[in-house]
Structures are given as C-alpha cells and as structure tokens.
Amino acid sequence: MKKYFFYLGLLSLGFGFQGHELQAQRGFRGGFGGRPHFYQHDVFIHNTFYERPRIDVFQPRVFRTFDNLPLGYRTFGWEGRNFYFHGGFYYDYFENKYRIIAPPFGFTLDVLPDNYFSFEWGGVPHFYYHGVFYRRENNVYVVEEPIVGAVVYEIPEQDAEIVTINNNNYYEINGYLYQKGKTNSKTSYTVVGKYQNNKNKQPIDSPSTYPNN
Numbered sequence: 001m002k003k004y005f006f007y008l009g010l011l012s013l014g015f016g017f018q019g020h021e022l023q024a025q026r027g028f029r030g031g032f033g034g035r036p037h038f039y040q041h042d043v044f045i046h047n048t049f050y051e052r053p054r055i056d057v058f059q060p061r062v063f064r065t066f067d068n069l070p071l072g073y074r075t076f077g078w079e080g081r082n083f084y085f086h087g088g089f090y091y092d093y094f095e096n097k098y099r100i101i102a103p104p105f106g107f108t109l110d111v112l113p114d115n116y117f118s119f120e121w122g123g124v125p126h127f128y129y130h131g132v133f134y135r136r137e138n139n140v141y142v143v144e145e146p147i148v149g150a151v152v153y154e155i156p157e158q159d160a161e162i163v164t165i166n167n168n169n170y171y172e173i174n175g176y177l178y179q180k181g182k183t184n185s186k187t188s189y190t191v192v193g194k195y196q197n198n199k200n201k202q203p204i205d206s207p208s209t210y211p212n213n
Contacts, residue, residue: 036060043165045177045193050166058169059162065097078107088113088130100159102174103132107143121147131156131173146176146191155189 037060040052073086083103084091090103116129127134127141134141155178160171170177171189178189 042196044196056164061161063099065099103143108140148191150191151188
C-alpha cells in the first residue's frame, strides 16, 4: 500500500478512475436526458458568493452502469439508502442497474481502498482515492468534503459534469467545482468552490448528483 505525505501549501496528488473489473453496459445521463441545459444555483467561488448565477451545463454527467456488482462487494446502509463498495468505487441501484456514484459526505469505512494517497493539510492527516477525500476519526475513515484550495493533477473527468459559470469552465463533482489549469508545467485541477444553499455558506449536494428516484 503506497503512502505519500505532503507538507506543501497546496495539495498535489494524482488520481482518476482506472482498472475497474467490470465493463460498463451503458451510461445513464443525469437530468434532461443528457442534453446540454442550464439552471440557477447559489455558488461560492474563489472566496466570493454568487447568488443564483446562470450555470450552463456543457457536458452533463454520465453515470456508468452495470448489470451486476463485482465479486466481493460490501453493502452499507446510509439514511435509508443502500450503497455498495468495492475497490474504491461506490455504487447504488437505479433503474435496474448498478451505477457508480460519489459517496455522501459523512459516509464511513473501516478500511481505506488499496493504493490510496496520504497527505497533510494544516497539520492534519487526510487521505484520498479516486476523487474521494477521507479523514480518520477514531477507528474509521470518514468521507469528507474536498479541501477548497487544493491542487490535484488528475480528476475523474468521465464522472464529472462540465459547467460554465460567469464565462469560466469548471468540472463539478459531488457539488464541488474544480478549475483546470497548469501547475509546474503540468495539467492541474484546483478545488475553487462549491454549491451553496444560502449566504451562510452551508454546503449541499450538487442538484444533478442524484436524479430523483
């Protein structure tokens, strides 16, 4: 199991969805049949609050789906829903298919996925694997919100939604906005903001993360 510790001002680590055991059968596009569209939502970007700006969805999210779960999966109940976990991937059951999703914040695991990355932020240990950030609490690992200001060198673009806000493009993953750029001559993605539900900056899930079911 590889561990890397960072003591820099910005988090620098690479990640992405790779090596899944099953072949996706089809993709379920969340919202509007996968067509480009727009909506309005409060957002917090670069320490600035924007009240209900127009958010144009250039690339709608595609949920990768499967007929069956991989062997050895684990089942968890969370707030009345069943989630399934295997190899660092999270699934739920929707329209007679299993689909890869982002886990809810606060979800806990007793062991981290193989090949996770370790880093320190503000002197506190954090962990990361396949677009999901974790912190340790007692004897479990808690899915935490991405750290605004963190810089990473790869994101699971195929599981993200590409949106335009105020003429800037972002990758939206589980309610958080990543902006593509260059760091040390490498392609990088900075966590620059998140969706909000009011001016008190209380974070909420992306409105397109989970289609109604």
